[in-house]
Amino acid sequence: MEQTTLQEEKRDYAVLVGLRSPVLGDDSADEESLAELSALVDTAGGQAVGMILQSRDKPDPHSFIGEGKVEEVRRMVQDEKATMVIFDNDLSPSQLRVLTEMTGVQVLDRSGLILDIFAQRARTREGRLQVELAQYQYLLPRLIGMWTHLERQGGTSGKGPIGSKGPGETQLETDRRHIHRKIDKLKAELEEVRRVRCTQRQRRMKNEIPVVAIVGYTNAGKSTLLNAITGAGIPANNRLFDTLDTTTRLLTVSDTLDVVISDTVGFIRKLPHQLVEAFKATLEELEYADLLLHVIDVSNPQWQQQAAIVESLIRELKADHIPCLRVYNKCDLAFSGQRSAGEDTVSISAKTGEGVPELLACIDKKLDKGTRRVTIHLPYDKAGLLDGLYREARVESVEYAATIDVAAVCTPKVLGQVKDYVEGWREEKEDWEL
């Protein structure tokens, strides 16, 4: 009981503000995006205590929502004893500064909040590096805003003529250089992570094990699904951005198919582009996947928009050429709206397990195209493998020549096993015909 009170005391109380304007395009706010912002605040450990949605033809360049509206926000902050104001839109550095001054409390924009959540949640070294890089990239242009502030302070105290290099500018230059150095260092460290990942991937590709990546909007049920099918034991919580690290597991799909399957970081609308950039090393896995499972929470009234956002990010990450299964998740709850049924869709409940066998069958079918006709030249001392091939593959002909030449139709799994078995020999002789 006492603990709850302590936690309550530490909470940030936030007034949420959104601007709806046709000129803002994707960055325009509406009731739904504000509701999502409220969930984000919750994830960050805060609590929304008020909400204001303002409509304007275009944003006010100075105060973004217009001075009258800022006054309304300020009053709400006072009445609700809020400790911060969070905007559902992206603010310019100078707008951030102006709004902080006018409301008297800390002001964050949506990107800033998402970065904050990622920073709180990053656990592994790679995750932390990526978030740190995104934070510095976000901070860099905002330093200018801080500098204007310092310059003006210098002006009012009357030190030096206008245009002289004040302490603000010197500080700015130092900060800038420091941040550039930091960014370069982080990039180099991430490059190293990427190199290791690449080696791991090459090793996997040699084994011909297909790669399946689970993607989807945040909170769609990606981790729950991976747990359900592999017993991975990844935490899955009703919280946005619960997973930031890629977890990879081996999954036996059928008698003839094993795959490597990964959980990925969730997507969200207006994902700060610094984050997309920073997380590219992780999301790069997508590019090399043989199949994407796009998990969609169909109990969410916004699922169609969410699916569209995920699909556009998949395109941005250049992974749209990869076959994709749409996995309609949470079908134990009500299906919200119309669904398109088709060959590439399957309805499941990751929670109850309903539809999971059908999903596995679908994956099997999708990746079955990997089956290929090969000629395997077996050295005579590996003749024992022939039995296995008769059992596991469709052997079409066997010729006894310099080697035992087996023409067969094989799944990647069987081929991988044979290759593993005679790998040393293969390396020397380069004697596969695929």
Ligand SMILES: Nc1nc2c(ncn2[C@@H]2O[C@H](COP(=O)(O)OP(=O)(O)OP(=O)(O)O)[C@@H](O)[C@H]2O)c(=O)[nH]1
């Ligand atoms: N009713 C129901 N709830 C589900 C189902 N699948 C997942 N959930 C719940 O949805 C919430 C989010 O699940 P996660 O697996 O953490 O979602 P995620 O996609 O990994 O989310 P992030 O890692 O935050 O991007 C959890 O509270 C799960 O228990 C389902 O099939 N039915």
Ligand SMILES: [Mg+2]
């Ligand atoms: Mg997750």
